[in-house]
Amino acid sequence: MSFPKKGKSFPGNGANGGGSQSSETRFAVEIAVALKRSLGSTHAAVKTAAAWTGANERTAKNWFSGRYGPSGEHLVALARNSDEVLHAFLSMAGxxxxxxxxxxxxxxxxxxxxxxxxxxxxxxxx
Structure with missing residues (x-):
């Protein structure tokens, strides 16, 4: 198997590339869904989330895409401003x-x- 031209992981290796979702991936997707429900999917929504957290817009865009989840500090800021994110977090926490x-x-x-x-x-x- 060869390395992909872009990215950090092997394609389709089961861990992150094609098998069942990891808990980290599920977390990122749940937060993305909550952000979209709360703010929508526009560029203005990304800017709003970035402003709430002090994060870079590119970082917030990755949250909306479900590629990465927010760090703890950013998650707290998102939950402070969005009931949808708070509910998603509480649901994931059982x-x-x-x-x-x-x-x-x-x-x-x-x-x-x-x-x-x-x-x-x-x-x-x-």
């Missing part, structure tokens, strides 16, 4: 119970915001 808690907190905030709007409307009509 902590679905915490996803429900996050959704409940958002629901409570939305209910409080709605009540404040209703109170404000009632105050104007009186």
């Amino acid at each position: 902590r679905s119970d915490l996803i429900a808690a996050v959704k409940l907190a958002h629901l409570e905030y939305a209910a409080e915001d709605l009540l404040a709007t209703i109170r404000q409307m009632n105050g104007r009509t009186m």
